Amino acid sequence: MDWLNAATQGILLGGLYALFAVGLSLVFGTMRLTNLAHGDLTILPAYVALMVVNALRFNPFYSIPITMVIMFVFGYLLQRGLLNAIVKTGDVNGVIVTFGISIVLQNALLLGFTANSQGLDAGTVENLSIKINDRLAVGWLPLIIFLMSLVVITVLQIFMGRTKMGRAFRAVSDDQEAARLMGINNKHIWAVAMGVALLIVTIGGVMMAIRTTFDPLLGSQRLIYAFEAVVIGGMGSAWGTLLGGIILGLAQTLGAQAFGSAWSILVGHVVFVVILALRPQGFLAKTVTS
Amino acid sequence: MNTTTTAAPMGDKKFSVSVASRTNYMVLGFGILVLIVLAVFPVFGGTPWTRRLVDFFTLLALAQFWNLMLGYAGLISVGQQGYIGIGSYTLWLFADVLHINPFIGVIFAAIGGAIIALPSAALVFKLKGGYLAIGTWVIAEVLRLIVANIKRTGGGSGITIQAATKLGTEVRVPGTYWWGLGVAVIAIGVTYFLLRSRTGLALEAIRDNDLAAESSGVNLWRTKLYTYIIAGAGCAMVGAIVAIHLLRVQPAAAFSINWTAYILFITVIGGVGTIEGPVIGTVIYFVLRETTSKYGEWYFIVLGLLAIVVTVWSPRGLYGYVVRKTNFFLFPLQRKLYYEGERKKRKSVAAESGEAAG
Numbered sequence: 001m002d003w004l005n006a007a008t009q010g011i012l013l014g015g016l017y018a019l020f021a022v023g024l025s026l027v028f029g030t031m032r033l034t035n036l037a038h039g040d041l042t043i044l045p046a047y048v049a050l051m052v053v054n055a056l057r058f059n060p061f062y063s064i065p066i067t068m069v070i071m072f073v074f075g076y077l078l079q080r081g082l083l084n085a086i087v088k089t090g091d092v093n094g095v096i097v098t099f100g101i102s103i104v105l106q107n108a109l110l111l112g113f114t115a116n117s118q119g120l121d122a123g124t125v126e127n128l129s130i131k132i133n134d135r136l137a138v139g140w141l142p143l144i145i146f147l148m149s150l151v152v153i154t155v156l157q158i159f160m161g162r163t164k165m166g167r168a169f170r171a172v173s174d175d176q177e178a179a180r181l182m183g184i185n186n187k188h189i190w191a192v193a194m195g196v197a198l199l200i201v202t203i204g205g206v207m208m209a210i211r212t213t214f215d216p217l218l219g220s221q222r223l224i225y226a227f228e229a230v231v232i233g234g235m236g237s238a239w240g241t242l243l244g245g246i247i248l249g250l251a252q253t254l255g256a257q258a259f260g261s262a263w264s265i266l267v268g269h270v271v272f273v274v275i276l277a278l279r280p281q282g283f284l285a286k287t288v289t290s
Numbered sequence: 291m292n293t294t295t296t297a298a299p300m301g302d303k304k305f306s307v308s309v310a311s312r313t314n315y316m317v318l319g320f321g322i323l324v325l326i327v328l329a330v331f332p333v334f335g336g337t338p339w340t341r342r343l344v345d346f347f348t349l350l351a352l353a354q355f356w357n358l359m360l361g362y363a364g365l366i367s368v369g370q371q372g373y374i375g376i377g378s379y380t381l382w383l384f385a386d387v388l389h390i391n392p393f394i395g396v397i398f399a400a401i402g403g404a405i406i407a408l409p410s411a412a413l414v415f416k417l418k419g420g421y422l423a424i425g426t427w428v429i430a431e432v433l434r435l436i437v438a439n440i441k442r443t444g445g446g447s448g449i450t451i452q453a454a455t456k457l458g459t460e461v462r463v464p465g466t467y468w469w470g471l472g473v474a475v476i477a478i479g480v481t482y483f484l485l486r487s488r489t490g491l492a493l494e495a496i497r498d499n500d501l502a503a504e505s506s507g508v509n510l511w512r513t514k515l516y517t518y519i520i521a522g523a524g525c526a527m528v529g530a531i532v533a534i535h536l537l538r539v540q541p542a543a544a545f546s547i548n549w550t551a552y553i554l555f556i557t558v559i560g561g562v563g564t565i566e567g568p569v570i571g572t573v574i575y576f577v578l579r580e581t582t583s584k585y586g587e588w589y590f591i592v593l594g595l596l597a598i599v600v601t602v603w604s605p606r607g608l609y610g611y612v613v614r615k616t617n618f619f620l621f622p623l624q625r626k627l628y629y630e631g632e633r634k635k636r637k638s639v640a641a642e643s644g645e646a647a648g
Contacts, residue, residue, distance in 0.1 A: 034420020036368070085602050091419035095366050096558055096601045103551055104594035107587040220547060224431060227424045231417070266435040269428055273413060276425070280416035 003257060005136050010253035012138070014229075014246030015146030019204030020222055021229035021241040022153065023197035029236050030173045030193040031087045033094045037102040038201070039223030040109075043216060045071050045202040046209035047109060050118055060120035060210050068202045075198035079191040087190060088176075102219065109216035117213035126210060141211045148207065149245075152200055153238045160238075169193060221265075228272040234282025243283055248272065310622045328471055332464035340467050344535050346576055347470035348528045352549070353556040353568035354477035355524040361563030362485065362493035363517040364500060366419075368550045369426030372410075372433045373403045373522045375545035377529025379437055382539055385453035392453050393465055396530040403526020406433070407519045415511065427547070434545035448540030455537055466535045473527050480520060481565055482621055489513060497563060555593045559600050561607025565621040570609050 024038045035041075045067050052063040086093040129137040160166040171179040172189045180186050208214070225248060233244030248268050255267025275282075332340045352370065359365040380402035384395035414425035438446045454462060484490050492513050495503035504510045533539050552575065560571020582589045604611050
């Protein structure tokens with residue numbers, strides 16, 4: 001793999017990280033909840049899709065909308081049934097409870113599906129690529145995932161800026177009490193936010209499951225990548241998470257190109273640490289969090 | 291502890307302020323007795339139970355250090371496994387490369403942990419609240435990946451601590467036992483005396499309301515930094531003891547997130563923000579481990595659900611529930627108000643704001 005190719009792969013990988021990061025950022029933005037189970041919630045839809053595909057026997061791509069609906073409902077119920085109770089009690093309880101959820105989810109998946117890697121078979125699409133020249137080829141799947149991240153962020157921006165529900169999201173984010181006094185049902189809004197976050201995560205999670213294999217233990221890695229993308233990009237900025245994802249993806253692929261694949265993830269972390277040290281507010285920060 | 295002062299009469303009632311009640315002194319006497327029995331335990335206890343108690347003490351110490359950070363400074367870390375791993379590998383460095391007695395190497399491991407904690411704190415403290423937690427996790431991952439890429443320590447497959455194997459069972463098992471007991475006593479002692487000091491007042495103030503504490507002149511950043519460094523050094527010490535105990539270090543095990551899972555469950559279930567909480571939590575954890583750990587995943591699911599249930603319905607854990615009902619502390623930290631003549635009835639009023647309900 002040469003440099004131009006590594007850079008291309010890195011940018012495309014950034015789109016995937018952005019898809020994971022947007023959900024984390026949305027949940028944090030609307031209710032100041034740091035969801036440590038977020039990584040495992042990107043793995044869960046892959047298993048849901050696997051069950052849907054096994055039950056209905058069709059192409060995994062068709063399972064995406066069904067899985068999105070299932071995950072939205074799951075997120076809504078999780079928030080209303082459990083997480084709403086701890087949102088107001090401070091971020092420490094949020095961390096503890098979501099860490100507990102993460103451990104429960106991970107072990108439930110291990111129990112149900114074992115630690116073996118699974119895959120979703122979509123046929124030949126998985127390996128198709130656009131050959132630009134002898135040294136540079138862009139895979140269709142990574143490209144689709146990247147384009148999906150652009151679509152998701154654009155739609156999310158329109159949703160937040162132009163719709164009544166989006167206005168409610170922003171109102172709840174700015175001032176919970178004032179929003180409640182204006183007749184907004186905070187508990188419903190938070191639940192919808194969690195549902196939307198999981199719906200977005202499903203797109204990335206299932207696409208990634210089609211592209212490579214997955215197992216229940218991948219969650220913590222995904223959480224960390226999503227978090228790094230959010231922090232690099234700047235809190236509260238959707239396009240920032242895309243930028244953060246791209247920087248992280250580039251750091252990993254270029255790091256692998258320079259030092260070998262064993263160092264790839266470490267180089268990503270180091271770039272994150274350097275940016276955190278020099279520019280803790282991120283590149284495109286919008287909101288100042290209290 | 292023994293600061294009974296008689297103040298001027300208020301109305302027609304005289305009152306006194308003291309930290310410890312009579313029951314506390316009885317508990318103290320009993321505690322010293324237990325400590326003596328525990329100290330000589332390896333002589334008669336047999337190797338399997340001695341080894342089991344090493345696990346108990348090390349987990350108790352980890353939970354206590356974590357509790358010091360979260361319960362008193364409001365710092366939530368899910369990256370303490372980074373310091374445990376660093377402690378293990380520092381021990382290997384001192385024992386097998388520099389040929390220092392492994393039991394002395396434990397002290398150097400603590401120093402190593404503190405040295406790593408200082409720049410890490412500068413980084414993660416830039417993040418707020420829950421994001422700080424993930425930041426500590428990233429630091430732990432960075433440390434793990436660096437260690438796993440070092441060829442000298444066997445990379446991902448780990449390395450045997452030769453100096454520890456050479457010690458022989460009859461020296462190694464009691465030695466690790468006493469270090470384990472020692473680190474547990476250090477963890478409880480440091481927490482207790484830190485909280486009884488000026489810094490302790492600052493910590494309790496931060497726990498109750500960090501904004502109010504800061505406006506009363508508490509240096510929030512520095513106080514948090516102290517607890518983070520103490521916890522880092524303590525966890526590294528435990529890592530070193532565990533390395534001697536297991537004779538082998540491996541990045542995946544030494545830097546495992548499962549450490550944080552255990553610590554978190556123990557502290558949360560027992561009760562955050564009290565010294566007694568982690569002790570009770572560790573006992574509960576051990577009973578669970580001995581009875582259900584053979585069910586593998588179910589065991590983790592039960593632990594996770596317990597932590598969720600306790601946090602939602604009784605955020606101060608089991609001990610917090612006891613305190614709310616009785617206002618009794620095994621390790622008395624708050625000054626209590628006693629009315630003269632009523633002392634025998636053990637009627638006390640919390641004189642300070644440091645109530646368990648926080």
